[in-house]
Amino acid sequence: MKNYSADEQLQAATHILTTLIEHGYQALIAGGYVRDLVMQQGEKSDIDIATDATPATITGLFSQTIAVGEQFGVIVVIQNGIPFEVATFRSDVGIKDGRHPVNVVFTDAQTDAQRRDFTLNGMFYNPFTQQIIDYVDGRSDISHGLIRAIGDPPSRFREDYLRPLRAIRFAARFSFTIEDNTWQALRDAASGVDSISPERVFSEVDKMLRQPNPHLSVKLLYESGLLAHILPEVESLWGIEQPPQFHPEGDVFAHTLKALSLMPPKPSSTLAWAVLLHDIGKPPTMSVSDRIRFNNHHHVGAQMSHKVLKRLRAPNVLIEQVSTMVENHMNFMNVTKMRLSTLKKFLSRPTITEELELHRVDCLSSHGDLSNYFFIKEKLSDFEVQQIKPPALLSGKDLIELGLKPGPLFGEILGELYDMQLEEQLFSKQQALEIVREKWG
Structure with missing residues (x-):
């Protein structure tokens, strides 16, 4: 998939916004892009669009659309080859499965903001007026370095049990503190992650590990009780002592955090x-x-x-x-003692x-x-690439032409010859053929 520049994405998104506004609808940029804009993050998240146009209207206004979540008011609009999620302002009704609402009611921007996860993600942006529209005090929490659930924290986590992981990811990425009530609700909801599909858990943890401060993510996962549910093998590293002469940093968990x-x-x-x-x-x-x-x-x-x-x-x-x-x-502790052929295989x-x-x-x-x-x-x-892993001088076909019968011996012969080649004791096919004739002919 082609990577588009931030300017290309904003230009394409602006076209979608303009089209919606010209047809009498409200349309704003929502979510992570707005957060990154407020925080002056150089690299911004993908652009999501929120509007009071219904899914049917959105589909009718644009030539390339995909109904990825029409029942929840979400349509993907493809503009200039770039996909954008365009979501109708909505309010979620009930909790169906720890991820989806029972039903949705289409509403306005202020009500829509209340159903989002955290205040730093609940703001909107009008690129035409360059106005940040903030119904949830997201800018205040950003200025204080806080991750705060919008509204009632236990309710936000029951709506989607992936949200505790997201709270930790954002807290670690930005070196923010999770607000006390949000933290307590997050800990209380830890077991809910068991109901989340493994693919979603993997994706969220993968993002944690590849963003800034991955060690803080894992530390918060441990302290929240989430690590015991998603990666008990890593949680069990806590308290496993190590010989201090080799590991002055502490136990295996401390070592892993430091390595991260x-x-x-x-x-x-x-x-x-x-x-x-x-x-x-x-x-x-x-x-x-x-x-x-x-x-x-x-x-x-x-x-x-x-x-x-x-x-x-x-x-x-x-x-x-x-x-x-x-x-x-x-194996790295042995590299200086390896035979040249073994070392080359290791490096190849x-x-x-x-x-x-x-x-x-x-x-x-x-x-x-x-x-x-x-x-x-x-x-x-x-080493040049050819030296580390050169093509073999002989093949099984060459051995057959010398009159040898195929069998287990072929592997031994070819393996020994290749080791000699890696050891720089063998330089030509003719040399290799002569060795075969002398030793196995």
Whole structure:
């Protein structure tokens, strides 16, 4: 999908607003875009439009529309190739399933604002007059750094049990405090997250991990009781002591939070989830002998990571990549002792760049020794792509032409030859053929 600039999006949205206004309807920009405008955020959220035009009217006014939630007053209007949610001002009636109202009543902007989640998201904006329309004191709460539910906090959370997660995401992203009544209602509603689809939970946590202050999100999830419901494997890291000579930062939970805080801005989902889950194998593998040990925690953690992400219905490619990264994160301690062929195989894996970043934050959040990190960086700089993973000099077809019969021996021969090639002991197909004739001919 094409990425459109902020100016292109605003221009297309303005066309929709103009069309609605010219036909006698009220139309305003709503939600996150207005919040980001008030907060002077450089990167703004997608533009949503709110209007007193009915869904049927909206569909009739625009040539390209999609009725994604017509019963709730939401129509997607495609303008200049860009999709915009255009929602009719409404009031929600009743609570159906912890996400949808029983019914909606079309109304005006002031009433519509009262059914939204938090005050910082409840404002409207008129781009023609550059007026912020604020019926919920959103600007005041923003100036005081507060996340406050609109109206009655318990009611707001019962309407959609994803809202506690959203409150935490916004609080962490902006380093805001959750207002006391909202926080208490959020904690009381924590078990309601069990009724939310895994896909929605994954999406919300994924946003938390990739935005600023991911460590604050996870800390608030723990303190609210939500973490025990959505990621009990991470919650169980709390209080798991570690050997202080390697982990002066504290227990495994403290280590994980610190690692999350050290990730680069806007990390990929793969890196973010790998950092979060890289040590979840420690609680079940903890033992005390000469010191606290977590033998094979990377193997156990890889299996657990696979199950966690499968439970959350994460994309399959993400599940495999994160599990691989967790499995391999302890191998970095051995890189200086690896044979050249082993090292090249290690560096040729598709997740190596993100694994190296995981290793960096893992070290900086514990003992601080980055010698292996810089060793790998130097090797990656020295090796050309062709050197790290060159095409094999021989194939099974070549072995057949030499008169060898296909079988398990083929794999051994080709593997040994490829290792020699990676060790820079073999440089041509002719050399490889001569070795095969001498050793296996």
